Amino acid sequence: MANIEHKLVASSRKEEGKGASRRLRRSGQVPAIVYGGHQDPLSIQVEHNHLWHVAQNEWFYSSILSLEVDGKVQKVLLRDMQRHPYKQQIMHLDFQRISENEALRARVPLHFLNQEKSPAGKAAGVVVTHELNEVEVSALPKDLPEYIEVDLSDLKLGDVIHLSQLRLPAGVTIPALAHGKEHDLAVVIAKHARVEEEPVEAPESAEVPAAKVAAKPEGEGGDAKKK
Numbered sequence: 001m002a003n004i005e006h007k008l009v010a011s012s013r014k015e016e017g018k019g020a021s022r023r024l025r026r027s028g029q030v031p032a033i034v035y036g037g038h039q040d041p042l043s044i045q046v047e048h049n050h051l052w053h054v055a056q057n058e059w060f061y062s063s064i065l066s067l068e069v070d071g072k073v074q075k076v077l078l079r080d081m082q083r084h085p086y087k088q089q090i091m092h093l094d095f096q097r098i099s100e101n102e103a104l105r106a107r108v109p110l111h112f113l114n115q116e117k118s119p120a121g122k123a124a125g126v127v128v129t130h131e132l133n134e135v136e137v138s139a140l141p142k143d144l145p146e147y148i149e150v151d152l153s154d155l156k157l158g159d160v161i162h163l164s165q166l167r168l169p170a171g172v173t174i175p176a177l178a179h180g181k182e183h184d185l186a187v188v189i190a191k192h193a194r195v196e197e198e199p200v201e202a203p204e205s206a207e208v209p210a211a212k213v214a215a216k217p218e219g220e221g222g223d224a225k226k227k
Helices: 017-026 049-054 175-179
Strands: 007-011 029-035 044-047 063-070 072-083 090-097 104-113 128-129 134-139 148-151 161-164 187-190
Touching: 007 148, 017 029, 044 049, 049 090, 063 187, 134 175
Parallel strands: 007 063, 029 090, 104 148
Antiparallel strands: 007 044, 029 044, 063 072, 072 090, 104 134, 128 187, 161 187
């Protein structure tokens, strides 16, 4: 899978603090920071409309980005993005610099293929659940995939696909698998659909026969004693 260059343009900023960030947002800019890579942190700003458009792409969250700041390009990964609670507004970004010779960890989306063609996909009463939609991998920057394909062509009822069964590109590993079998999580499960039982109406309570009614003690509710 060939990696495509994804570019984001930004500019450096000198003013910091909440007040400066609010002024930036009002002017249509998003405050951000770039850190790591054995360099000092760098405060930057990104034009919001451009950023909002770029952020609609899956690759923005998992691929290495070519971040151009004041004309100089550096390789980074998005590590955090804060959104406004209810407005369509990005509030802040954190980027981590990437060293070409150091392995990195990143969460990569899973793309599920051929589910509708599989025996499980064609069978009635079978539900195919995707237990995971992304996975954390370790790789050198040049080997980091934008996504990992999961081919479900042969999936049958009762099958479970685990992390250890994923076909990974060369140079890519899943760190969690080094910690034991209990970390080999299920990715896809094909199982019977649950059929909810219709509620059974309770029978109407029958009248209790008179013979079953306990007799009242003598003197309670009976005839008065004769004098």
